Amino acid sequence: MEKKKGWKEIPLGGLITEAGNAEEYDTGSWRTFKPVLDAEACNNCLLCWIFCPDTSVLVENEEVKGFDYKHCKGCGICAAECPKNAIEMVLDEEE
Amino acid sequence: MAGPSVQSLKLPLTGNDAAAYAMKQVNPDVVAAYPITPQTELMQTFAEYVHDGEVDTELITAESEHSAMSACVGAAAAGARTMTATSANGFALMWEVLYIAASLRLPITMTVVNRALSGPINIHCDHSDSMGARDAGWIQLYAENPQEAYDLLLVALKAAENHDVLLPAMVMYDGFIISHTMEVVETLPDEAVREFVGPYKPAYAMLLDKKPFTVGPLDFHDYYFEHKRQEIEGMLHAPAALAASAAEFEGLTGRSYGPLETYRADDAEVIMVALGSTAGTARYAVDALREQGHAVGLMKLRTFRPFPAAEIAAALGGAKCVVVCDRVVSFGAFGSPTFAEVRSALYEVPERPLVINYIYGLGGRDTGPDLLEQAFEEGLRVASTGEIKEHVGYLGVR
Ligand code: SF4
Ligand code: SF4
Secondary structure (H helix, E strand, O other): OOOOOOOOOOOHHHOEOOOOHHHHOOHHHHOOEEEEEOOOOOOOOOHHHHHOOOOOEEEEOOEEEEEOOOOOOOOOHHHHHOOOOOEEEEEOOOO | OOOOOOOOEEEEEOHHHHHHHHHHHHOOOEEEEOOOOOOHHHHHHHHHHHHOOOOOOEEEEOOOHHHHHHHHHHHHHHOOOEEEEEOHHHHHHOHHHHHHHHHOOOOOEEEEEEOOOOOOOOOOOOOHHHHHOOOOOOEEEEOOOHHHHHHHHHHHHHHHHOOOOOOOEEEEEEOOOOOOOOEEEEEOOHHHHHHHHOOOOOOOOOOOOOOOOEOOOOOOOOOHHHHHHHHHHHHHHHHHHHHHHHHHHHHHHOOOOOOEEEEOOOOOOEEEEEOOOHHHHHHHHHHHHHHOOOOEEEEEEOEEEOOOHHHHHHHHOOOOEEEEEEOOOOOOOOOOHHHHHHHHHOOOOOOOOEEEEEEEOHHHOOOOHHHHHHHHHHHHHHHHHOOOOOOEEEEOOO
8 A cells, every 4th residue: 555645745735736736646447337438329529528527538539449447437427418329337257 | 041032012902803914924825704792893903904015915705604614725735835814703603614724624713703603693702713713723722811822823824834743723812802802912023924934835825836636525434434533633732832922922022921820729628720811810800819818729731632631630630629610601510621531630630629510601601700709619619518509600700
């Protein structure tokens, strides 16, 4: 396990002194269900990409390529919003 | 003691005038406030200074005290020297933000004009407002009169902004009794105040620092405790910072401000403890009882946070009985806040005095020398018999 810092070694008053370091935080570890894409059914409307609260829908050239499982929390919003039922939430049995 | 190094100007000021005048001389970057009796006059006077261009302050007239303190937090985090003032229910409405100001280590300075908390609704003095916030992480100083209202605001500001401390500070004085009573106050020249407080050096400043950072993010079980430990460390440095600030102030004015003050207490068998304006009444009662041959004295407690336990033990350790008077009730507690902490401070004194508690003056009930003499007489009885009848009594209640 990572050794945590003591009170003398951390920034004053809970400040985060480095910008953009939320990316280092593995919110994917919170997940129970993970979204799985059915690329055949998908029409690339990108509604899932718009709705994802964690910018975890990966898009290249306006096409959905999959999900960023390091940050996807498994909330299921993408699956609920998809008009083509192209996203299935499946039990994430890794780990 | 050396005399003052600066020529003072004597002005007739109420407590509210005195605090507003000190704020004017500090010329803070931001003041965010909401009016509430008996603080209203203070902010009104300060607003006139803003209107007349006598200060450069950005005055934010917030829609509530919760917003006022929130705006203070935002301003202070942006890097502004920030001040405010409030009373009673307005103070209560600031509650959650008081803790946030302290935990973000923002040295906001605030005058609290003490007034009873509702209910029943009341506008007069007791200490139920500020006493309730004794665990909020703020430095707390109680002023006895308009002179102290002026002086302590400056002393507190400088100590709060000390980078070993970085905690907000509140200076209290008694609603109406002091806030609306005019006395001659010795004020410093503007330049002397400006030099005393110096240019503001924030520990961090969102608007000024080049590198971006986040203020107030979520902090769970993995680091919250460490941040609280940092805050404790700031408070542990507060006594030295207050002493340094007070020493410099004494050099300017000749007026000395320790965490407590004693009066005819050296050989006293019974010592009363009091805060705020009641200390003046208690001195009068001490003199009257001394005339009659009773060995009584007074300890005025000025600094409630950080609580000066060692100094209190030294000041009271020789007495037979200590009578702690508090203008606040702590429902369900064993005595009032000052009683509990003074009694605890005396625990390791070799010949521990007996300690009794009187709650007085709630909701502005007038507490004259006669009532304090009653309390002293009970203290003298306890001192001679060694027997406490009741730990907690109520002065002047029907
Ligand atoms: S919402 Fe559904 S159909 Fe639209 S892009 Fe996302 S997966 Fe494809
Ligand atoms: S499950 Fe939630 S977090 Fe994960 S990709 Fe879908 S919307 Fe984003």
